[in-house]
Amino acid sequence: QSALAQPASMSGSPGQPITISCTGTSSDVGAYNYVSWYQQHPGKAPKLMIYDVSNRPSGVSNRFSGSKSGNTASLTISGLQAEDEADYYCSSSTSTNTWVFGGGTKLTVL
Amino acid sequence: EVNLVESGGGLVQPGESLRLSCAATGLAFSNYAMGWVRQAPGKGLEWVSTMSGSDGRTYHADAVQGRFTISRDNSKNTLFLQMNSLRAEDTALYYCAKYRGYWPGWTFDIWGQGTMVTVSS
Numbered sequence: 213q214s215a216l217a218q219p220a221s222m223s224g225s226p227g228q229p230i231t232i233s234c235t236g237t238s239s240d241v242g243a244y245n246y247v248s249w250y251q252q253h254p255g256k257a258p259k260l261m262i263y264d265v266s267n268r269p270s271g272v273s274n275r276f277s278g279s280k281s282g283n284t285a286s287l288t289i290s291g292l293q294a295e296d297e298a299d300y301y302c303s304s305s306t307s308t309n310t311w312v313f314g315g316g317t318k319l320t321v322l
Numbered sequence: 323e324v325n326l327v328e329s330g331g332g333l334v335q336p337g338e339s340l341r342l343s344c345a346a347t348g349l350a351f352s353n354y355a356m357g358w359v360r361q362a363p364g365k366g367l368e369w370v371s372t373m374s375g376s377d378g379r380t381y382h383a384d385a386v387q388g389r390f391t392i393s394r395d396n397s398k399n400t401l402f403l404q405m406n407s408l409r410a411e412d413t414a415l416y417y418c419a420k421y422r423g424y425w426p427g428w429t430f431d432i433w434g435q436g437t438m439v440t441v442s443s
Contacts, residue, residue: 215366246427250367257417257433258359258367264427301367305426309381311357316366 216241216302216314223320224292232317234285234302240312242283246305249278249287252316253298261300262287289319297321324348324432328418331437338408342437344401344418352376352396355421355428358403360414361436370416371403372428386412408441415439 217235224230234241234249241247245265250258260269262278265285275290285304289296302314330342344356357372371392372381380392391404401418415436421428 244426246423246429248429250430252367257435258430259433260429260431263422263429263431269431299366303367303369303430305428309426310383311369311372311428313359313367313369 214312216304216312218300218302218314218317220315221318221320223322225322226292226294228292229288229290230292230319231286231288232300232302232319234287234314236283236285236304236312238283239308240283240304240306241280241285243307244305245280247278247280247285248303249276249285250301250303251296251298252301258301292321294321324420326418326420326432326434328416328434328437331416331439333440333442334408335443336409336441338441339404339406340408340439342403342405342416342418342439344403344434346399346401346418346420349399349420351394351399355425356394356401357419357421357430358392358401359417359419359430359433360412360439361417362411362414365414368414372421373401374425405439408439410441413439413441 249262252258266278358370417436418434419430420432422431
């Protein structure tokens with residue numbers, strides 16, 4: 213049950229797009245289309261942003277999108293805004309009936 | 323509106339036990355799988371345990387297998403986590419979360435605010 217690999221930190225300017233990667237294995241990310249992404253602001257609970265690779269829950273901005281290729285999933289935020297500054301975590305179901313999270317990416321909006 | 327409220331956290335010594343509870347409102351509780359996720363201070367999210375809605379299936383992370391037990395009382399809309407033989411590395415904020423979707427695509431969609439567990443002598 214090793215954590216999925218994410219960059220520890222990323223930064224971007226307002227209005228720019230940014231893509232966060234999430235790399236796993238053929239037993240998790242590559243096994244199913246069940247990758248999800250969470251946003252967490254300091255001191256707050258995580259919030260679901262993307263599920264099943266590319267689906268947005270009701271109320272999540274369409275600036276957030278997800279994709280997957282092989283064992284790597286990606287979260288793209290188009291047009292960065294100040295309120296997007298947060299920690300982002302990917303997660304996946306696995307072929308061994310467990311769930312795994314990524315190590316998290318701290319996103320800074322410059 | 324779905325609301326999850328955790329309780330039962332606290333300060334315990336290594337080797338001791340603790341039972342966390344999660345009270346759920348605003349949903350047909352028995353229809354949904356539920357789980358626990360923890361976050362050590364300054365660290366990332368770690369899946370801990372999961373339980374199906376009504377058929378009793380349970381799953382635990384290797385790090386807690388044999389020490390933690392997840393259970394639920396659907397008549398009281400409450401999820402539990404019995405934690406035995408606690409270790410310093412179990413120190414974390416424990417979140418209760420509801421799943422959406424269908425097996426094996428369960429995804430956490432609603433989270434509580436968490437209850438803090440500190441294991442220290």
